[in-house]
Amino acid sequence: MSQQGAWGHWQPRLRSGRLVELTNSWFRQVECTACGAVVGRACRSAGGYPTDHHKARRDAAGVPPYKEWRARGLITAPEPRPATALVQAAQAAQQEFRIDQPLGDAVALVRRFLADRTGRETVSEEVLDHYDQEVRALLLARGPEGSAEIVTVLAGQLASLLKGMSPIAPDAVYTEVVTKQIAYARAHQRLGRLLSDLENEQATPED
Numbered sequence: 001m002s003q004q005g006a007w008g009h010w011q012p013r014l015r016s017g018r019l020v021e022l023t024n025s026w027f028r029q030v031e032c033t034a035c036g037a038v039v040g041r042a043c044r045s046a047g048g049y050p051t052d053h054h055k056a057r058r059d060a061a062g063v064p065p066y067k068e069w070r071a072r073g074l075i076t077a078p079e080p081r082p083a084t085a086l087v088q089a090a091q092a093a094q095q096e097f098r099i100d101q102p103l104g105d106a107v108a109l110v111r112r113f114l115a116d117r118t119g120r121e122t123v124s125e126e127v128l129d130h131y132d133q134e135v136r137a138l139l140l141a142r143g144p145e146g147s148a149e150i151v152t153v154l155a156g157q158l159a160s161l162l163k164g165m166s167p168i169a170p171d172a173v174y175t176e177v178v179t180k181q182i183a184y185a186r187a188h189q190r191l192g193r194l195l196s197d198l199e200n201e202q203a204t205p206e207d
């Protein structure tokens, strides 16, 4: 399934040319451990097309130094805070339930994950990257204080949901869920490493 197919209305917002250039070269300072893109080259999707920088690469490169770029006059725009689909959904949830911003954000976050038909465990790396970008944009827009509130609200919602589902032993249910998920994630990581080792053995260095 293509990214567009998976996301429907999701569209990346175009940013200023200079900022895109700087951001691209920032992330491309390091190679990508997810798709194998070398320094200076764009990330590639599984189908071989140029795609957004993978999470592993963004994490490795670190957050771009927007402040420094502004101080040096390289960019004039404020830090990018695109109104992503998630931010829009959070605003819609606020209006729908007439609730405050942290609760609206939490509702939108949970709904985003529920909206995927099969749940997180079978979602592709690309889709997870988009989740990650959208959540990042939402938290940047809310700032550190607002983000802390979202985390508190989410944890509270999770606790009350578990109590509702299993009023006798919600903590045991939660422990079981976490144990299962971690076991799954570790198995998934082992498989991923195995596959990427195999790919690296077969891959040609040319792109």
Ligand SMILES: [Zn+2]
Residues within 6 Å of the ligand: 032, 033, 034, 035, 036, 037, 043, 044, 053, 054, 057
């Ligand atoms: Zn990549």
